[in-house]
Amino acid sequence: MMHALGLQAWAIDIFYEAIETKGRVRPEGFMLLGECGINEPYQKAQITINARAHDNRSALLQTLRHELLHIVMGPIQTFADAARRHAMNGTEDLLSAHYHECVERTVLGLERLLDWGHNLSPARLATKGRRLIAMAEGKKRRKKR
Numbered sequence: 001m002m003h004a005l006g007l008q009a010w011a012i013d014i015f016y017e018a019i020e021t022k023g024r025v026r027p028e029g030f031m032l033l034g035e036c037g038i039n040e041p042y043q044k045a046q047i048t049i050n051a052r053a054h055d056n057r058s059a060l061l062q063t064l065r066h067e068l069l070h071i072v073m074g075p076i077q078t079f080a081d082a083a084r085r086h087a088m089n090g091t092e093d094l095l096s097a098h099y100h101e102c103v104e105r106t107v108l109g110l111e112r113l114l115d116w117g118h119n120l121s122p123a124r125l126a127t128k129g130r131r132l133i134a135m136a137e138g139k140k141r142r143k144k145r
């Protein structure tokens with residue numbers, strides 16, 4: 001799936017484990033499905049998929065794609081981080097809230113673009129990624145001979 005989203009240059013660690021949500025502010029009834037930490041300048045990221053929130057492969061792939069799309073949005077996070085550093089006292093939290101709302105809506109838009117515009121469900125995207133890897137490996141083997 002990373003290849004299908006153009007993220008092959010990134011070093012991404014993916015964990016499947018319970019995510020502790022105690023003390024975090026979440027909308028009522030909202031289950032945290034996953035989270036993603038991005039070090040955009042170094043193209044490194046860490047995705048954690050909440051094992052408590054997934055009971056089938058399809059849902060898991062949906063969350064994985066969502067978190068990978070956050071990595072695609074990495075430069076926007078770098079901009080938001082810089083904006084927060086320069087924010088006036090007391091406006092950092094407001095900026096963070098706006099950033100999270102806007103980035104989640106953009107990721108949702110990208111998910112719809114893939115699902116509705118290109119018929120690329122998470123499972124199809126994973127299959128496409130495997131095909132791209134196989135093609136790339138085939139080219140490498142041909143070059144060596």
Ligand SMILES: [Zn+2]
Nearest residue numbers: 066070104107
């Ligand atoms: Zn998200």
